[in-house]
Amino acid sequence: xxxxxxxxxxxxxxxxxxxxxxxxxxxxxxxxxxxxxxxxxxxxxxxxxxxxxxxxxxxxxxxxxxxxxxxxxxxxxxxxxxxxxxxxxxxxxxxxxxxxxxxxxxxxxxxxxxxxxxxxxxxxxxxxxxxxxxxxxxxxxxxxxxxxxxxxxxxxxxxxxxxxxxxxxxxxxxxxxxxxxxxxxxxxxxxxxxxxxxxxxxxxxxxxxxxxxxxxxxxxxxxxxxxxxxxxxxxxxxxxxxxxxxxxxxxxxxxxxxxxxxxxxxxxxxxxxxxxxxxxxxxxxxxxxxxxxxxxxxxxxxxxxxxxxxxxxxxxxxxxxxxxxxxxxxxxxxxxxxxxxxxxxxxxxxxxxxxxxxxx
Numbered sequence: 001x002x003x004x005x006x007x008x009x010x011x012x013x014x015x016x017x018x019x020x021x022x023x024x025x026x027x028x029x030x031x032x033x034x035x036x037x038x039x040x041x042x043x044x045x046x047x048x049x050x051x052x053x054x055x056x057x058x059x060x061x062x063x064x065x066x067x068x069x070x071x072x073x074x075x076x077x078x079x080x081x082x083x084x085x086x087x088x089x090x091x092x093x094x095x096x097x098x099x100x101x102x103x104x105x106x107x108x109x110x111x112x113x114x115x116x117x118x119x120x121x122x123x124x125x126x127x128x129x130x131x132x133x134x135x136x137x138x139x140x141x142x143x144x145x146x147x148x149x150x151x152x153x154x155x156x157x158x159x160x161x162x163x164x165x166x167x168x169x170x171x172x173x174x175x176x177x178x179x180x181x182x183x184x185x186x187x188x189x190x191x192x193x194x195x196x197x198x199x200x201x202x203x204x205x206x207x208x209x210x211x212x213x214x215x216x217x218x219x220x221x222x223x224x225x226x227x228x229x230x231x232x233x234x235x236x237x238x239x240x241x242x243x244x245x246x247x248x249x250x251x252x253x254x255x256x257x258x259x260x261x262x263x264x265x266x267x268x269x270x271x272x273x274x275x276x277x278x279x280x281x282x283x284x285x286x287x288x289x290x291x292x293x294x295x296x297x298x299x300x301x302x303x304x305x306x307x308x309x310x311x312x313x314x315x316x317x318x319x320x321x322x323x324x325x326x327x328x329x330x331x332x333x334x335x336x337x338x339x340x341x342x343x344x345x346x347x348x349x350x351x352x353x354x355x356x357x358x359x360x
Contacts, residue, residue: 126175130165133182137161138358140189145355149220149281151245153189153353161185162358196220208263209238209250212270217246221277225252238273245280248273260318260326268305268312268330275304282351289347292340296332300344303336307344 137158144153161182168174196219203210210223228251232239238250248270255261255269279286279297293300305312314335319325336344 123170123172123175126172126179127165127169130175130179130182133179133186134162134165137182137186137189140186140193141353142355143193144189144353146352147218147220148278148348148352149246150285150352151281151283152192152220155353155356157185159358192220205252207250207252208266209248209252209270212267213248213274216270216274217277220246221274222247224249227251227253237269240273240276240280242280245277248277259320260328262318265316265318265328265330268309271305271309271312272301272331275301278304278348278351285347285350289343292343293336298332299334299336302331302334303340303344304348305331306336307341308348 141153141158147153161178164178164181165175168178198219199222200214200219203214205223205225207223207225209225213221213223224247226249228234228236228239228249231241231249236251237255238248240248250269250273255266276297279301290297290300293303302314306314314329314331314333316328316330317325318328
């Protein structure tokens with residue numbers, strides 16, 4: 001009501017009507033001479049209500065202007081999307097990088113495993129190759145069984161070569177070299193066999209010396225007709241050098257010039273020289289046997305000829321006509337006794353290569 005009265009007072013004021021704010025008693029005159037109705041009169045009147053003031057229009061508040069210096073505000077939606085996209089791309093890149101690293105590790109592992117497999121295959125191949133080479137070597141060496149030349153086939157060499165396969169069983173390159181060494185020894189022995197076969201099949205010099213030498217040496221001993229005075233450095237009919245113990249040198253020209261020379265004497269000379277071959281090619285056994293001859297190689301060689309050549313003797317009477325003969329002494333003038341001949345037989349039986357299997 002206070003608000004309504006205030007609005008009413010303002011409305012009256014706006015119409016220019018003077019209204020006294022001081023209330024008057026009923027029936028009294030106002031200052032202008034008008035009489036207020038008396039509410040207690042017989043016919044009281046109810047004053048008409050003053051019209052309600054018109055509602056003031058509601059005005060929307062005007063937006064406050066932004067400061068002139070303020071920058072325009074950006075929308076946050078696209079920025080968030082870009083950030084999320086960048087984060088997503090970074091995550092994808094990380095996953096791809098991790099996958100590539102793992103893939104690279106897998107390739108490295110595969111290559112390593114493949115390399116190991118290749119090495120194992122190569123090692124297996126090398127072992128098979130070595131086994132074949134070793135078998136061929138032993139088969140070739142067996143053909144020398146019983147030959148009286150110890151230095152021609154050395155059992156220690158064979159054992160070393162065969163054992164190298166076990167020594168290098170985990171090293172492919174070393175095993176390959178071992179196979180090569182085995183093959184080289186096989187080739188050497190095979191060449192000796194081929195040369196011996198050829199030597200036995202022919203008599204290159206056409207002499208009785210070579211005929212006897214080939215029979216005794218089974219083709220492994222060569223015959224050389226030369227000036228023995230130069231090679232042997234002494235006036236002899238034959239000799240054997242320690243630097244080449246598988247060759248017997250005969251002074252064929254001198255022996256042919258002698259009027260008393262015959263095949264019997266030539267054969268005795270060949271036996272004597274062949275004994276020197278056995279001495280050189282079996283040094284350990286020879287050293288032991290020499291004690292029975294006071295260390296004299298020549299008397300031992302003479303005893304070998306006396307022991308193994310039937311009818312041989314050191315002194316000969318050679319008739320060159322019905323009335324002419326020669327007294328010929330061959331050797332070094334000592335005829336060995338039975339005990340010494342027994343030593344010679346034992347020595348000869350102990351010589352040479354005895355083939356035995358060798359395991360890896």
